[in-house]
Amino acid sequence: MKAFSKFLCSVFLLLLSVLLLSSFLSGPSSAKRAVSFPYKHGGLNKRQAAAYLLSRFTYGAKPGQVDQVLSMGLENWFNQQLDAGLPDDSLNKRLSSYDALNLSNAEVLSKYPPGFVVVQMALKDSVISKDSVGKAVDKKAYNNQIQAYMVKKGLKSDQELYKQFISQNILRAAYSNNQLQEVLTDFWFNHFNVSFTKGECAQFIPAYERDIIRPNAAGKFDQLLLASAKSPAMLYFLDNFTSQGAPAPPAPAMNMMMATDAQAKNKAQPVPAAKPKNVPGLNENYAREVMELHTLGVDGGYTQADVTQAARVLTGWTIYPISSIGYGSAMKALVTKIGENNLAAKGFVHEGDFLFTPNRHDKGEKTVLGKHFEANGGYEEGVSLLEMLAHHPSTAKFISRKLAVRFVSDNPPASLINKMAKTFTTQDGDIRAVLMTMVSAPEFWDTKALRQKTKSPFELAISSVRALNADIQQPYQLFNWVSRMGQRIYYYQAPTGFPDRGQYWINTGALLNRMNFGLALASGRIPGVLLNLGALNPDKTATNAEAAMMTYSKIMMPERNMDQTYKRLVPLLQIPDVGAKVNGPGTNVPVSSAPLSPVSNKFSGMDAVSGAEEMNEKKKEMAPVLNNNVLAQVVGILIGSPEFQRR
Template structure:
């Protein structure tokens, strides 16, 4: 029987995972229910004509899915409370990326309240292990303008190649530009003057193999030359070599893994970045996103500030940006660092305002392209009544999404007229020199001047707000915008942050992510009241949620499906395994369908069970579990005996088998597991065969208690037993322990949190 068949049998034959939220197919999300019911919300045909750049930007989100937040009817149920230990398990399952071995017992001993209070003050928590690992990623702390310099793309390389801009003076940067210019000129040589590609002589397979062999030999020779030098002289020697040699040396796959690792171990972080910047094709800026994603998975696995990381993950997905959208390849790092993580446990109003003033958001949702029809930037000259207005106009992407997805929700009571009005209010909010990494900028020349009637309010250009009246006449306003006109947008965002609709929508999303795919309406309503009474204080919302009867009930215990990020992070945390190759983990998460920072639609990734619970996705997870536990994943070390020992040494390890009753040795086959395959373990923990569980059963219970911490069905255990019984006769204790660990990691219950 193949591993794939074994794993499929374990998943498809295991307990059914309840899907509490039914997602709509993408085609069904083309128009939201509110839009379908209200013609005023559907796009009109009399909007100002857009220039080509705006048309291109508008198409980005023309087909984006929408989210309906209407509650399905739920019958009231009597909630069954969890035990003290289960409450702690629930809290760690939801507000960390997985409990580490023994962590539940530690939190029970210290008190759940103390743990939560500590996590809510992340600045007081030391994180030395993570800090050491993150030190090799300098872009995490770089200003955006410096990132562009270190990892240039075509916009920076082209002028140097054309002789319009000099090469950098810095030796390392100069070396990068020499390689990138060489590659760009080679690329241009492959094109005709009209831009068409010249016919290319295709190499035969034998010729390709010979070229690859030659390049690998060159890379090996250069590595040998460098390794005999003192480590502080190696990069200086490399950048003096001919450009062709540098390209062969840094190209992916030319340098063997051992030689690559030996050199990288002695490079400084800056030298590593220089190496990486020389290795790709003309655009080297992808390294920024690579470092960001690797750092993210390291934070999820290693950080002691788990609550902050969980909420950073939640809020980034809520205020999603797409790293591949234009200059967001540079802006996304500072967006996560200075906007999302900084405000993840703060106040929702501050978080909303910070995202609105972020270059990443302005670029992603194209607000920097939005121009008021009556603005100076569109050709209107207040001093000349006969001045001709241009054809530029509003871009409504951000104006729509900030209401529909960020605040009041799709059922928030707004109309298409409100979308247009808010888009006009937010004209001028943009970016200074986005292609050079400039900061947020409010440009009054692009702002649509005058008061706006929006969402039941009239807001003037100074940010003064009044209730709109059906009988009110239009209020004359400025004909020219000024720097003070930004106050109009600030006032509108404050109205959204204070809205009861926003309170309800944010409460619903929190309850959906941390309690159930279809959250209890009573809990959502209580959270909304806390939101309003605390002015959107995120910590107050989390305290209310964690203390709620619903969160601490058996009905909502261990019922949320893990996303690929959560699964991979928990696989490492629950087994006390430190990631040695975070880049490989990033690729694995991508393979599982969740490439980090690459969610294109503004909805981000859907986090409900229906998005992730299918046989193909689960087989990917189970194959990963097998590779990891058998030492076949990217040279990652895995220590199953250490994991077993840690489980046995916890108060709930060998003694109570993670709270589950020990299985009796029902058959000779079961009883035979212990002595034959777990010599070291059975000597210390195995009871007499007739009276106590067999060795494998003990190990299985300890692994399940350590890695899952929740009840495991009899059906899952029977399937695991069956796979163990079918092992080859020559399987040793290590083989059995690794297979057991893989099967627990692949069990349906491990896919839940």
């Protein structure tokens, strides 16, 4: 009996140890920990809570999607979105005609070289004369020469590359099942902004978003920061690829002088030498922005001296020779001279399109935010600096606040930011864990946050096509409208990225443009964007304009109280041809009365439709709905309404 008791005790201890071990291995950072969203804190029922989640973590609810979230469970749906592992076969089929999306940076430069590179190549091959560049008498003939040369060489316009990239972004936002990943990709791209307006980095932007931003969108912040710092797009955009420091001092930086008898009794006293001054090759742009915009924030506790010292730490971070002509070619002669196989032994670091060059690195001592870097350091200094910045308390608060502004309100409560910052710190900058802390907090569900975020033009356009189950055949047409409404994606010139505040987007002209967009979309006047409004209401319950407004508002804005909105919008239904009335002077966004027709596919692989025959068939099927002016007016007014502008 005693032996049996011992045996039971041993089994119990074994089971206990297994449970403790499994608990330990699961770790405290698991973002999938059992949680229950406190949506009742905001007075919401479960359906309203599901609609609220969709408004915050997707580009807008599609018809019937609230029921899908409910069937899964709110918490399960959110975890699934954090995983970003849902199949996207339908989206991938739409993207299959865009042949530039999977090219490496080197392949992009080879196939879609920037204009100045094409000119260099044409000069080298004696196709044009040096005197004709920029001052040709017959510009048409000059352009024809360039075009003919590009065709002969199998080159394509860099504008075609940009158009493909913009179009794929619109399709991903509209159709990806992994909506949160796309929303986070947009957030982080805006945070680490680069722009097509700066030609030096434009060719590298597609790979920057594909390989740097999207894969790291819900990962560890330090990995995202380091990857962005080493990407050609960022190195060119903020000029760090040119930054180089002073050469290493030949001897310990000390001068000796003799002190007077009274001072030191004839003993030699060392006097520190003057610190090395900035050299012409030092560029502080990236060092400043990585502190102000990417990590610490403008009030993060750094000084101008810290910026200069950080710039010295990051000298020598540049581009590997990607192309023999143009960008990335500066280091080609150096790499060729040393030999690819000898780079590591000489202190060089080559990772993908990134190259650290020790001969351009400032090897002197530096101090940043109190952290001392010994002399004769190398690449590891920069990594250490970025890790320090990524884990700084100011960074935890700055990033948490930006996430809260994006997903909660323009002025999120300090208590929520503090909770998120604490998770950021304790969970090693785990973005997933920070988001879970945010959505699990009562402050996220507070009535003060509900529908307080104003949609950007991009969010308005994408949420509209999602709400209406639109078929986007030519996405670049939507880009034109989004640009007209004030947001030319990928072209924002400042490193700050687009402001994330409602007051930036809303003014009288912007509201008119938004109403015009809604009316144009609903009436089928945006070429290549097809929709069937009648199919959204299979029960045909809308027998007049007011009934249609009630029916379609519930489809487009599920689980919202629309009583006050009806009172404001119903009078607009009495205005004949409201589009002509709304489209006032100064909007520059005419609502065309032209019928929907296929637009020619000028560039291969872009805005590709399934063929004119298929387009015409779809038009025939949808013609009765598209010609229903009353229904189109109702839906257009709803899109332009203040309530639909909120998310």
